[in-house]
Amino acid sequence: MHYMHFNPIFSRDNFHALYLSAEWLCPIIFLAYISQGIHAPYDETDALLLLTAQRKKKVETGNGIIINLLQLCTLPLWPINKQLARKINCRLGYSISSQLVALLEWWSGTECTLYTDPESYKLYGKENAIVVLNHNFEIDFMTGWTFCERFGVLGSSKVLAKKELSFVPVIGWMWYFLEIVFCKRKWEEDRKTVVQSLRNLQDYPEKFWFLLHCEGTRFTEKKHKISMEVAEKKGLPKLKYHLLPRTKGFCVTVQNLRGTVTAVYDSTLNFRNNEMPTLLGVLNGKKYHADLYVRRIPLDTIPEDESECAAWLHKLYQEKDEFQEHYRQTGRFPGPITNPPRQLWALLNWLFWVCLLVYPLCMLLLQLLLSGSTFTVVCTFVFCLAVSVGIRWMIGQTEIDKSSNYGNKDMQMNNN
Numbered sequence: 001m002h003y004m005h006f007n008p009i010f011s012r013d014n015f016h017a018l019y020l021s022a023e024w025l026c027p028i029i030f031l032a033y034i035s036q037g038i039h040a041p042y043d044e045t046d047a048l049l050l051l052t053a054q055r056k057k058k059v060e061t062g063n064g065i066i067i068n069l070l071q072l073c074t075l076p077l078w079p080i081n082k083q084l085a086r087k088i089n090c091r092l093g094y095s096i097s098s099q100l101v102a103l104l105e106w107w108s109g110t111e112c113t114l115y116t117d118p119e120s121y122k123l124y125g126k127e128n129a130i131v132v133l134n135h136n137f138e139i140d141f142m143t144g145w146t147f148c149e150r151f152g153v154l155g156s157s158k159v160l161a162k163k164e165l166s167f168v169p170v171i172g173w174m175w176y177f178l179e180i181v182f183c184k185r186k187w188e189e190d191r192k193t194v195v196q197s198l199r200n201l202q203d204y205p206e207k208f209w210f211l212l213h214c215e216g217t218r219f220t221e222k223k224h225k226i227s228m229e230v231a232e233k234k235g236l237p238k239l240k241y242h243l244l245p246r247t248k249g250f251c252v253t254v255q256n257l258r259g260t261v262t263a264v265y266d267s268t269l270n271f272r273n274n275e276m277p278t279l280l281g282v283l284n285g286k287k288y289h290a291d292l293y294v295r296r297i298p299l300d301t302i303p304e305d306e307s308e309c310a311a312w313l314h315k316l317y318q319e320k321d322e323f324q325e326h327y328r329q330t331g332r333f334p335g336p337i338t339n340p341p342r343q344l345w346a347l348l349n350w351l352f353w354v355c356l357l358v359y360p361l362c363m364l365l366l367q368l369l370l371s372g373s374t375f376t377v378v379c380t381f382v383f384c385l386a387v388s389v390g391i392r393w394m395i396g397q398t399e400i401d402k403s404s405n406y407g408n409k410d411m412q413m414n415n416n
Ligand SMILES: CC/C=C\C/C=C\C/C=C\C/C=C\C/C=C\C/C=C/CCC(=O)SCCNC(=O)CCNC(=O)[C@H](O)C(C)(C)COP(=O)(O)OP(=O)(O)OC[C@H]1O[C@@H](n2cnc3c(N)ncnc32)[C@H](O)[C@@H]1OP(=O)(O)O
Pocket: 124, 131, 133, 140, 141, 143, 144, 145, 147, 148, 157, 158, 159, 160, 161, 162, 165, 183, 184, 185, 186, 187, 188, 190, 209, 210, 211, 212, 213, 214, 215, 216, 217, 226, 227, 230, 243, 244, 245, 246, 247, 248, 249, 250, 265, 267, 294, 407, 408, 409, 410, 411, 412
């Protein structure tokens, strides 16, 4: 069932988004509740002051914001003990991303199956690695995070992410403190900043995986058509299931993390029965079946020369395309299944926030709705609506039919 992309505001989908935003809202409301000793306002002025003060404090809030604030508090620690500040931020970041993992694993019950060889399996989570993952689905990031959680690297996981994501509340803000590498997808501007950010990770105190979606954008038919025209011009084999990879980001990452990272995890993701998973689907408890095929490739087998490294990546994507063909024919990836068990920690962390914060929110909302002041009730409704629309906007960041224009034209055609 394909979810409508525009949902009426009071649809079931948005109810879930509102509920979840409630869980994110409560800490500031909770603080407002305690600090202001919420009482039933005696008149309009009282109600107005109370609501304005709360609304000012709330802005785009949630337990995620509380964690962002805590991350902000670690700033004075950076010049004194950077490694300690990094370790603290990994744990704070874990508290946010593990909630999305809990959502995927326990709320929607999505199954994540790993195909990989048992020898490589033993090394996952025990070394730094570059992960090359195809970018075809709206919940790539949640599936990626689930595997990070299962191998104990969720809090410290990194990604080469588009700059626009740094403005997404909670997740984007959290990534600043995790030293995520952002790019504008304009190499002339990115070259310097990406190299600098990568070099900054060379002394990272925690084991981490660095994710690269080398296609640079989610797969769409239009982008695929243009991309294959570029492949033809370059004399490269056409790909059926992937966009042609951009090689500069990969080569510069290998170059600057050589010595810090020991392997590349070539990861190919697909979902059973042609499922097209969405974040709204997950929020509504829809169960999906993710299959991930991972090959561990020692970094020292990857050429140092830039053009050879680029050719190596193109060949890797041709192999990935064959794995996807194999999956389409047989419904599985090659090799044995070695499944890491899902972890309870993500669920316990989520339950902790729910138990701590939902009660004060319900109490406050009840007080506001029963305040007897029409103005307060209307403002409360308007505020909840605004937050629900805000969360819906964030969910929209993952929807492919709202994706960017990047890759919708051949850059070389434009430059000529
Ligand atoms: C055991 C379990 C293992 C694994 C578990 C799985 C995962 C766990 C791992 C980690 C954590 C998980 C999750 C992390 C959390 C969240 C994930 C967040 C996702 C957001 C990610 C993004 O935002 S993706 C978008 C940003 N990233 C990228 O773009 C990376 C790829 N891009 C690059 O590397 C680019 O090179 C660049 C961005 C550095 C620069 O791009 P730019 O376009 O400016 O220059 P390029 O050189 O790339 O482009 C010019 C070359 O491309 C050719 N060209 C032109 N037009 C096209 C076209 N339409 N299609 C293809 N190619 C084109 C052109 O010819 C040029 O070619 P050259 O040969 O001259 O290079």
